[in-house]
Amino acid sequence: MKARHLVWLRRLTQALFLCFFLFLLVESRLPQDIYSDYSLTFSTDQDLRLNLPVKFFFQLDPLVGLSSLLSGFHLIKGFLWAAAILVMTLLLGRVFCGFICPLGTIHHAVGWVKPSLKGSRMIRANSKTPGQRIKYFLLIGVLAGAVLGLNMTGLLDPISLLFRSMALALLAGLGTALRSAFEALAHSDVKIFNLLSYGAEILVAPIFGYSNQAYQTAWFIGILFLIILFLNRIRPRFWCRTLCPLGALLGICSRVSIIRLEKYPQKCTNCNLCQKYCQGAASPHAELIWESAECLSCFNCHNVCPEDALSFRFKFMPKTNPKPDMGRRAVLGGLVAGVSFPFLGRLDGQIDKVSNPRLIRPPGSLPEKDFLELCQRCGLCMKVCPTNAINPTLGEGGMEGFWTPRLIMIQGYCEYTCTLCGSVCPTGAIKEISAKEKIEQPIKIGSAYIDRGRCLPWSGNAPCIVCEEVCPTAPKAIYLKEDVIIRPDGEKIAVQLPHVDLKKCVGCGICENKCPVRGRPAILTMAAGESRSLKNQILL
Amino acid sequence: MMNVGKPITRRESITKLLKLSGGLVLSGAATWSVSSPPAAKATSQDKKFIIEGIGESEGYSIKELTRKTFDAVGGIKQFVSKGDVVVIKPNVSWARKPELAATTHPEVMESVIELCQEAGAKQVRIADNTIHDARRCFAITGVGMVAKKTGSDLIFPRSSLMRNMKLGGNRLDVWPVFVPVVEADKVINLPVAKHHSLTGLTLGMKNWIGAVGGSRWSLHQDINQTIVDLAQFFKPTVTLVDAVRILTRNGPSGGSSADVAVKNTLILSNDPIAADARAAMLFGREPGGLGFIRLGQKWGLGTFDFWNLNHKRVTT
Numbered sequence: 020m021k022a023r024h025l026v027w028l029r030r031l032t033q034a035l036f037l038c039f040f041l042f043l044l045v046e047s048r049l050p051q052d053i054y055s056d057y058s059l060t061f062s063t064d065q066d067l068r069l070n071l072p073v074k075f076f077f078q079l080d081p082l083v084g085l086s087s088l089l090s091g092f093h094l095i096k097g098f099l100w101a102a103a104i105l106v107m108t109l110l111l112g113r114v115f116c117g118f119i120c121p122l123g124t125i126h127h128a129v130g131w132v133k134p135s136l137k138g139s140r141m142i143r144a145n146s147k148t149p150g151q152r153i154k155y156f157l158l159i160g161v162l163a164g165a166v167l168g169l170n171m172t173g174l175l176d177p178i179s180l181l182f183r184s185m186a187l188a189l190l191a192g193l194g195t196a197l198r199s200a201f202e203a204l205a206h207s208d209v210k211i212f213n214l215l216s217y218g219a220e221i222l223v224a225p226i227f228g229y230s231n232q233a234y235q236t237a238w239f240i241g242i243l244f245l246i247i248l249f250l251n252r253i254r255p256r257f258w259c260r261t262l263c264p265l266g267a268l269l270g271i272c273s274r275v276s277i278i279r280l281e282k283y284p285q286k287c288t289n290c291n292l293c294q295k296y297c298q299g300a301a302s303p304h305a306e307l308i309w310e311s312a313e314c315l316s317c318f319n320c321h322n323v324c325p326e327d328a329l330s331f332r333f334k335f336m337p338k339t340n341p342k343p344d345m346g347r348r349a350v351l352g353g354l355v356a357g358v359s360f361p362f363l364g365r366l367d368g369q370i371d372k373v374s375n376p377r378l379i380r381p382p383g384s385l386p387e388k389d390f391l392e393l394c395q396r397c398g399l400c401m402k403v404c405p406t407n408a409i410n411p412t413l414g415e416g417g418m419e420g421f422w423t424p425r426l427i428m429i430q431g432y433c434e435y436t437c438t439l440c441g442s443v444c445p446t447g448a449i450k451e452i453s454a455k456e457k458i459e460q461p462i463k464i465g466s467a468y469i470d471r472g473r474c475l476p477w478s479g480n481a482p483c484i485v486c487e488e489v490c491p492t493a494p495k496a497i498y499l500k501e502d503v504i505i506r507p508d509g510e511k512i513a514v515q516l517p518h519v520d521l522k523k524c525v526g527c528g529i530c531e532n533k534c535p536v537r538g539r540p541a542i543l544t545m546a547a548g549e550s551r552s553l554k555n556q557i558l559l
Numbered sequence: 560m561m562n563v564g565k566p567i568t569r570r571e572s573i574t575k576l577l578k579l580s581g582g583l584v585l586s587g588a589a590t591w592s593v594s595s596p597p598a599a600k601a602t603s604q605d606k607k608f609i610i611e612g613i614g615e616s617e618g619y620s621i622k623e624l625t626r627k628t629f630d631a632v633g634g635i636k637q638f639v640s641k642g643d644v645v646v647i648k649p650n651v652s653w654a655r656k657p658e659l660a661a662t663t664h665p666e667v668m669e670s671v672i673e674l675c676q677e678a679g680a681k682q683v684r685i686a687d688n689t690i691h692d693a694r695r696c697f698a699i700t701g702v703g704m705v706a707k708k709t710g711s712d713l714i715f716p717r718s719s720l721m722r723n724m725k726l727g728g729n730r731l732d733v734w735p736v737f738v739p740v741v742e743a744d745k746v747i748n749l750p751v752a753k754h755h756s757l758t759g760l761t762l763g764m765k766n767w768i769g770a771v772g773g774s775r776w777s778l779h780q781d782i783n784q785t786i787v788d789l790a791q792f793f794k795p796t797v798t799l800v801d802a803v804r805i806l807t808r809n810g811p812s813g814g815s816s817a818d819v820a821v822k823n824t825l826i827l828s829n830d831p832i833a834a835d836a837r838a839a840m841l842f843g844r845e846p847g848g849l850g851f852i853r854l855g856q857k858w859g860l861g862t863f864d865f866w867n868l869n870h871k872r873v874t875t
Binding site for chain 1: 654655690691692694695698699715717718719755756757774776777779780781782808809811812813814815818
């Protein structure tokens with residue numbers, strides 16, 4: 020195969036995988052026209068599930084699999100995909116980075132659309148720098164932390180990072196922007212604009228949904244993502260070269276790869292085109308030593324070399340590639356950071372002493388310690404939640420639990436028979452449960468209590484039974500007792516006063532969500548009583 | 560009001576919409592310029608009637624029962640004319656399986672839609688502003704399947720379809736209304752009969768709470784008056800109460816088959832009070848003992864003394 024064909028094959032593969040990633044991202048939700056799917060609608064004992072393999076890219080990611088194995092001793096479902104990627108890397112080098120990784124493709128595209136550097140400045144920017152060791156520091160840090168039970172991989176893992184940024188910030192933000200534009204059209208006095216606004220809504224809803232999604236801290240996720248994209252203007256694929264821990268892992272594996280860059284220095288005219296187009300700063304120049312650990316397998320150098328001084332060839336053992344340039348400081352620093360973080364993270368006592376009362380985890384979540392060992396903070400559960408209840412934490416889960424999921428009942432609630440979040444969790448931090456299990460065990464995520472000072476009937480303001488009406492358990496966990504209250508104007512009225520039966524309450528939060536007392540609802544949900552914890556219980 | 564001549568499916572409507580670069584016809588958003596409110600137009604309705612359809616035989620067909628019930632007043636043609644846009648307002652508020660009686664029976668819905676289509680309705684829409692997530696409600700209650708089978712439009716409730724309207728009620732003056740429910744030629748109210756802890760029962764008139772948006776949870780502070788206010792605004796062409804099975808306890812969301820009683824009954828009336836009153840008796844309740852029925856009669860929406868109406872009983 021000619022190098023030119025190889026480069027076009029790479030571009031095609033990159034585009035296909037990026038499109039597939041975006042497609043799965045958009046489809047990570049209950050479809051609007053779910054009713055057109057016969058199999059789902061009538062087999063009512065079967066839980067509603069997504070038909071597409073939305074976890075695919077997480078299964079493909081060796082870092083997700085490896086960190087789950089190290090921290091939770093858990094082989095994730097579909098780990099064979101990741102194993103296949105590792106084997107491929109051992110044979111062919113960082114092909115994942117050059118051909119598959121959707122975040123890499125985005126960086127590649129951003130650097131390609133409008134390069135910030137020209138001529139010799141680009142050649143200089145593509146020279147190898149000691150900064151490229153930072154990725155090894157980060158890799159060793161997250162893996163050492165994972166061994167000690169703090170899995171922070173997801174903060175830096177490219178697939179988790181991309182999914183989180185796209186789903187929570189980019190997609191949600193774009194949807195909100197588009198919808199506000201249509202609303203402006205709809206309020207216009209010009210009739211054709213009104214009609215256009217409806218038409219546009221129908222076109223946009225399949226991707227962005229019919230309502231504005233809200234995610235706490237998403238602005239921060241979005242800004243970080245923009246910064247990471249901006250870094251491409253300093254050096255092309257800055258993230259992949261300097262920061263990506265998955266790139267570091269694959270780089271280490273590529274040491275024994277049998278596809279190698281052969282150099283013929285006698286042919287080289289020192290035009291430096293190879294250096295100019297190198298994506299990984301892997302020193303492709305014929306007079307330098309090529310670094311397989313940095314090479315992103317983009318095949319640009321082979322393609323652009325006008326003198327055929329470079330070419331990729333299969334070369335078998337026993338010769339190995341040069342050692343990855345990790346640097347002792349990066350290794351030691353990574354170890355120190357990895358060892359200290361899990362302990363520093365636990366100083367807030369979230370696990371051992373007292374946890375945040377509003378840290379309500381999705382149904383099926385493992386006990387907090389095991390949960391933190393597996394959660395990738397990827398945002399898949401948040402994207403898929405039909406009521407938009409699941410949000411990333413900021414401080415509620417402590418430093419250890421940064422950006423892990425929690426339910427905010429004023430935004431949504433946990434629907435009684437819905438078990439989607441567990442079915443999509445790529446690592447099993449949220450177990451896959453059935454609606455039957457959820458109801459019959461029952462799987463509780465917390466419990467509700469009534470704020471009698473704010474509650475309309477308790478405070479003597481008005482009759483109201485909304486919390487009881489929406490309570491989904493059978494029989495209801497919220498029950499009513501008749502009483503007579505005196506209203507502020509002195510009138511006596513008969514009301515029904517709501518009470519919570521803690522034995523039956525599952526903490527779903529629909530009462531808090533629908534409570535007509537706005538601001539702070541008169542019935543609140545707390546994590547206490549969650550069935551995943553033996554300690555966090557109220558009743559004996 | 561619509562610019563097409565024959566019934567169109569949802570898919571066709573989207574294609575058409577694309578062609579017209581953003582639309583004249585689409586599920587739910589259609590008919591921006593509505594000329595007349597969907598008041599019950601006078602055909603045979605000048606005469607008030609109430610029909611009870613009861614499935615007595617073992618394994619009776621709900622379809623046949625529905626047809627017979629309508630036939631007792633001369634068939635659905637009395638209400639639905641050729642070329643009408645008909646909107647069905649079921650109660651599919653909760654993501655519950657049909658057998659739990661928290662939602663309108665899908666077979667009843669399907670039969671009514673088929674009858675409307677036989678009568679020449681141009682388009683049948685199903686509209687309900689659900690309480691649980693609409694996608695899950697549509698899938699689990701079976702209404703989605705009904706829409707797919709019959710080719711009717713199931714309208715996804717969303718904020719852009721809520722418009723402030725003047726209800727002119729005693730308690731509710733201006734309130735956001737789910738517009739597809741009013742922008743149609745004929746409206747068929749298709750509630751399920753259920754227990755409710757505040758109003759006693761939830762039947763036809765209370766079903767209109769699912770036709771409004773806004774902070775409807777505060778309606779409960781004066782529930783009987785707000786139900787009557789809504790019932791005088793949404794005047795259905797006809798009400799068909801689904802009492803094939805009823806929820807006797809733990810309503811309105813239910814969740815246990817132990818609370819379900821089988822009644823095999825459909826109640827059809829053009830008098831919303833009479834329909835609710837007859838349905839209330841299935842629960843062993845005295846119609847006059849329910850606040851919203853009493854208040855509704857006082858406000859002149861109908862009569863709960865339904866024995867004086869054209870009262871028929873059909874069985875299969």
